[in-house]
Amino acid sequence: MPLYEVYGKKPTIGDGTWIAPSAEIIGDVTIGKSCYIGFGAIIRADFGPICIGNESAIEEAVIIHEAKSVSIGNRVIVGHMAMLHDVTIHDYVLIGMQSMLCAFSEVESWSIIAEQSLVLKNSVIPTGKIYGGSPALEIGVVTPEHRKALESGQDIYADLPNQYQKSFKTVLQN
Numbered sequence: 001m002p003l004y005e006v007y008g009k010k011p012t013i014g015d016g017t018w019i020a021p022s023a024e025i026i027g028d029v030t031i032g033k034s035c036y037i038g039f040g041a042i043i044r045a046d047f048g049p050i051c052i053g054n055e056s057a058i059e060e061a062v063i064i065h066e067a068k069s070v071s072i073g074n075r076v077i078v079g080h081m082a083m084l085h086d087v088t089i090h091d092y093v094l095i096g097m098q099s100m101l102c103a104f105s106e107v108e109s110w111s112i113i114a115e116q117s118l119v120l121k122n123s124v125i126p127t128g129k130i131y132g133g134s135p136a137l138e139i140g141v142v143t144p145e146h147r148k149a150l151e152s153g154q155d156i157y158a159d160l161p162n163q164y165q166k167s168f169k170t171v172l173q174n
Contacts, residue, residue, distance in 0.1 A: 002019060002021060002022070002023050002024050003025050003026075004024065005027070006026055009028035009045070009046075010027070010028075011025045011028075011029040011030070011031065012029070012031070013031050014033035014035065016033050016034040016162065017031050017032070017036075017037070018035075018160070018164045018168075019031075019037040020040070020060075022039045023037045023040065023042070023043070024041070025037070025043050026042075026043065026046065027044060027045040027046045027050075028046075028048065029043050029045045029050045029051075029052075030049065030050070030052065031052045032052055032053045032054035032055070033054045034055045034158055035054070035055065035057065036056075036057040036058070036157050036160045036161050036164070038057075038058060038059045038060035038061070038062065039060045039061075040060050040061040041060065041061065041062045042063050043064045044063075044065050045070070047066055047068070048066045048068045048069040050064055050069070050072075051069075051070070051072065052072045053073045053074035053076065053091065054074045055074055055075045055154065055158040056073070056077070056078075057077045057078065057154075057157035058078050059077070059079050059080045061080055061081045062079075062080070062083070063084070064083075064085075065084075065085050066085065067085075067086055067103070068086050070084060070085075070088075072084075072087075072089045073089055073091035073093065074091045074092070075158065076089055076091065076093045076095070077093075077094050077095065077154065079094070079097035079099065079115065080097045080098070081097055082095050082098060082099045082100070082101070083100045083101070084100075085102060085103055086103040086104055087101045087102075087103075087106065087107070088105075088106040088107070089101075089106075090106075090111075090127075091109045091110075092109050092110045093107050093110070093111050093112070094111075094112045094153070095107070095113045096112070096113050096114045096115035096117060096132075097116070098115060098116045099113050099114070099115065099118070100117075100118050101113070102118070102120055103121045103122075104121060105119045105120065105122065105124070106123070106124045106125065107119070107125040108124070108127040109128075110128050110142050111125045111126070111127060112130045112131070112146065113125065114130065114131065114132030114139065115132075116134070117131060117132045117134065117136040119131065119135070123135075123136070128141055128142045129141060130142060130146070
């Protein structure tokens with residue numbers, strides 16, 4: 001497993017979590033139960049803690065770093081190639097692919113950040129809102145249909161670690 005200690009701090013991984021072999025988890029990182037950490041993800045906590053809640057998905061090539069701390073709630077999906085730095089993300093949030101969340105921004109529960117969005121430093125995304133663009137601005141509200149789709153995606157990612165633990169294998173060529 002790609003876990004590294006730095007400054008005497010080492011990662012703590014919850015039961016049932018699956019981490020891709022090409023991911024790098026460094027320092028004071030706590031990852032909850034049944035999380036999926038995708039290929040090429042880098043989670044580096046060398047200055048302060050990074051905490052990721054239960055059943056969250058950190059997709060491929062995501063970068064998470066901190067100068068102070070990062071907190072990611074339960075059942076959060078962070079899309080491919082997103083970058084998070086010193087942020088707070090509450091439960092049941094979707095961060096779209098290639099989005100960037102800058103220092104001390106906060107995303108409240110049941111919110112969606114659209115793909116390729118830039119959430120500026122110190123921004124607060126209110127509960128149940130959809131933000132998008134660069135800089136990210138409110139573009140809608142999370143409807144019951146959005147919540148149903150988000151819950152479906154969260155269910156898929158909550159089961160993915162179990163599926164990978166059962167079926168992921170290195171293939172050797174002859």
